[in-house]
Amino acid sequence: MSVCLVVDDSRVIRKLAIRMLNDLEIETCEARNGAEALKHCMTAMPDIILLDWNMPILDGMGFLKRLRAMKVPVQPKVLFCTTESEFTRISAAIAEGADEYIMKPFDEDVLASKLRLIDAI
Amino acid sequence: MESQDFIFLAGLLKTQSGLALTMDKTYLLNSRLQPVAEQYGLKTISELIARMRATLTPQLRQDVVEAMTTNETSFFRDVKPFEHLKDHVLPELLERRKQRRQLRILCAAASSGQEPYSIAMLMAEQSARLAGWNVEILGIDLDTRILKRAEEGVYSQFEVQRGLPVQMMVKYFDERPNQTWAIKPQIRKMVRYRQCNLLHPFADLGQFDIIFCRNVLIYFDHPTKRDVLDRLDGQLARDGFLFLGGAETVIDVTQRFVSSLHRGAYTPRPATETVRAVA
Known part of the structure; x- marks a missing residue:
């Protein structure tokens, strides 16, 4: 079973995403910002990361740059999940190595569709 | 819905769109035709059907058929x-x-x-x-x-x-x-x-x-x-x-x-x- 790290400073969004992911039979763990997520990845690298953009301490883009610079056998799939929906932001995320991009608000259909696109379900 | 009204609508949909409407889909009639009834200034689906029986204009027929058509789709559906x-x-x-x-x-x-x-x-x-x-x-x-x-x-x-x-x-x-x-x-x-x-x-x-x-x-x-x-x-x-x-x-x-x-x-x-x- 795949493991997804949910990174979002909103407890409500984390809870909602975790419920949706569990419904799709994906195990979950969580972090409140990019710094917490990095610590998590250093001890146990997840298969998938659902990543918010705007967070305190270390934001989503900062985290992604550091993650992609890590020397690991297998890089996780990263899905941005954010209210940032401008074309330039999305293009920048792809350029930094995001595998998929979810524009909030989202529902289980959208999440499942994006997970299928990265072969996670 | 009165059974003769259902038969009337099912017959219309079958001849106009091929849609095979069964009794278990009655809920679809209610949810999709109520907006059409309101569009024609009518309060209920029964009134809409009465209008259709009296004067079924090509526009009204098309509006009803289109309302009943399922348009579910997505990009690269089923991959x-x-x-x-x-x-x-x-x-x-x-x-x-x-x-x-x-x-x-x-x-x-x-x-x-x-x-x-x-x-x-x-x-x-x-x-x-x-x-x-x-x-x-x-x-x-x-x-x-x-x-x-x-x-x-x-x-x-x-x-x-x-x-x-x-x-x-x-x-x-x-x-x-x-x-x-x-x-x-x-x-x-x-x-x-x-x-x-x-x-x-x-x-x-x-x-x-x-x-x-x-x-x-x-x-x-x-x-x-x-x-x-x-x-x-x-x-x-x-x-x-x-x-x-x-x-x-x-x-x-x-x-x-x-x-x-x-x-x-x-x-x-x-x-x-x-x-x-x-x-």
């Missing part, structure tokens, strides 16, 4: 058919048509355009192989309002996130106000749309190399399925391919098609046998 198209069907047809360098593709339930535009994007991704080729994609649908949406090619944030890889979204869509996304003109221009009822003759559409007729037949009864499939066979090149929906098949419906080597597609049955299809 596999598009992979088969790209990896197997297209290379095969490019080889067979290398002299004529022309491909005609029909989407026989274009809805709001996601399927024909998915095919158009797939073709655009193959632009190097298709240089000098004339690729025509025709989308047809019964519903004129949904075809207008398809022609516009503007989609909500939810719609562009269902089935469409983000890399393709940024490549083939332009950001628009109010969290909408418009398909780029170069892709939009690859698709033509035309109102067409599959129950009526459609021989004038000409012959196609590939026909997508997905998630339409499921709404038809058995004789209507056979009739539509047999007439689609008449519009398909003898070495062409027919794609049906995941829950649809030709088995026990018609002998005109056989499963192709590519899963989910059918080809016309060779003349030496009797007919053919792709699955």
Whole structure:
């Protein structure tokens, strides 16, 4: 079973995403910002990361740059999940190595569709 | 709903759209026809049916039929058919048509355009192989309002996130106000749309190399399925391919098609046998 790290400073969004992911039979763990997520990845690298953009301490883009610079056998799939929906932001995320991009608000259909696109379900 | 009203509506939908309405779908009538009743200044569906019985204008008939039509769709729906198209069907047809360098593709339930535009994007991704080729994609649908949406090619944030890889979204869509996304003109221009009822003759559409007729037949009864499939066979090149929906098949419906080597597609049955299809 795949493991997804949910990174979002909103407890409500984390809870909602975790419920949706569990419904799709994906195990979950969580972090409140990019710094917490990095610590998590250093001890146990997840298969998938659902990543918010705007967070305190270390934001989503900062985290992604550091993650992609890590020397690991297998890089996780990263899905941005954010209210940032401008074309330039999305293009920048792809350029930094995001595998998929979810524009909030989202529902289980959208999440499942994006997970299928990265072969996670 | 009174049973005679149900019979009246079921009969109308069957003759106009082929939709086989059963009693367990009564809830659909309520949810979809109430807005039509209100549009005509009527309070209830019973009043709407009374109006239809009294004076069934072509516009009212069309509004009711279109309201009952299911337009569920998404980009690259079910994924596999598009992979088969790209990896197997297209290379095969490019080889067979290398002299004529022309491909005609029909989407026989274009809805709001996601399927024909998915095919158009797939073709655009193959632009190097298709240089000098004339690729025509025709989308047809019964519903004129949904075809207008398809022609516009503007989609909500939810719609562009269902089935469409983000890399393709940024490549083939332009950001628009109010969290909408418009398909780029170069892709939009690859698709033509035309109102067409599959129950009526459609021989004038000409012959196609590939026909997508997905998630339409499921709404038809058995004789209507056979009739539509047999007439689609008449519009398909003898070495062409027919794609049906995941829950649809030709088995026990018609002998005109056989499963192709590519899963989910059918080809016309060779003349030496009797007919053919792709699955």
